[in-house]
Amino acid sequence: MKFQVSFNVNEKLFLRNPESSVLGKKIIKYSIELIHEIGFENFTFKKLSIQIQTTEASIYRYFENKHRLLLYILNWYWCYMNFLVNTSIENISEPKIKLKIIIELLANDLKTKSGTLDYNIEAINQIVISESSKAYLVKDIKNINKDHVFQPFKDLCTKIASIINEYNPSFKFARSLSSTIIETSHTQQYFAKNLPKLTDLQSGKPEDFTLKFLENIVFKLLD
Amino acid sequence: MKFQVSFNVNEKLFLRNPESSVLGKKIIKYSIELIHEIGFENFTFKKLSIQIQTTEASIYRYFENKHRLLLYILNWYWCYMNFLVNTSIENISEPKIKLKIIIELLANDLKTKSGTLDYNIEAINQIVISESSKAYLVKDIKNINKDHVFQPFKDLCTKIASIINEYNPSFKFARSLSSTIIETSHTQQYFAKNLPKLTDLQSGKPEDFTLKFLENIVFKLLD
DNA sequence: TATAAATAATAGTATTACTATCATTAAAAG
């Protein structure tokens, strides 16, 4: 399946729309690769500019700083997840099946769901797992949040919460459960891979383990 | 209740033991205040040195870098939590009550449990909520982990897992549930305070909400 | 073809994240 995906990412995220030029698209494509490779802390506009043979100044015309660039990548991901969730459950009537599909998507099945994309979806996935909390765990969160830069994340959370309540209308913590399974899908995958003592992974892949764990908790909670 | 608490923090965390000198203790005390005040990203040894009227070089004699200092603070916290958990459930026989007490401690009741301490426990709490994931979400995690700097965190996780299995021996995900409730206690408090749309908080304190949520999920899962 | 917009090339600044050196002061040992 080959399809072109682009989303209307919040304009406050960038100074100049990276989708609007070749250089802009290169910035996104290679920042994904570079952040994945060296981690967000070690990532700089200087290093990126060398890799794509441009200058720091050129990148600064697109993004105020690297935090905004990270937010841009995460927004793209959250929009993509919203899209995948919506299309994957479109024709499903059973809320239980819907939830199962969503959990599979969260526990990293989206790489198999994705066709050919402009961006390296596996790298984005790893960035989401390792770096996404750094987007909101910042001192200036209150001001940053005013620009609605977390809207797609909240939308995803709201969507999943609505299906949780569709499945069990009396459950009182749909949003918190929703944000918890999103975050836990990242944390448990990360722990399983890097600090396995914090998990019950015995053998097999971190993704498969996370899937089983999430299914276990979600359906025990809602049944 | 006034008591003096000190723990044998892993020697790999520091170059010179901060507990061994007046300056060392000042470094810890005021780094807690400063990280709490300006956030870990904005925190520098230079700023700290100005506040405690010493030099950057002097601080570097205690800690290799600010990441190690953060790890030191978190280790202190994890050791303290281990201590609090152990003393709080010492005389309890019912595993359910033990779990309830632990959840209360996680959902921030520890400030009421703590007497007069050398360090600002409320500031440490906020640091744990906002900064602790930055201790492990680093590219070099595999090497850092070799120094056993996450041991007290793993110990806490193991302890809670053992009580989970004491309460319900057939539950297959005790460690993952344990690490999940620890992380979720931070995430939900942070979301409730800063991105409340990601939670079901209607009114009241983030701590109280988090407590209810955690109790709900833990006992629904284990009963 | 003219005009505007985007990019490249270059330079520069303040801050960060350190390392090094040497003088001074405080603590411990003889």
Next chain:
DNA sequence: CTTTTAATGATAGTAATACTATTATTTATA
């Protein structure tokens, strides 16, 4: 009570980071 050692202060310096500014050149659009 001096000697030695260890800790701290004072100072300097470097490479990298996180930007901003200026001007020339290229590319796109009118």
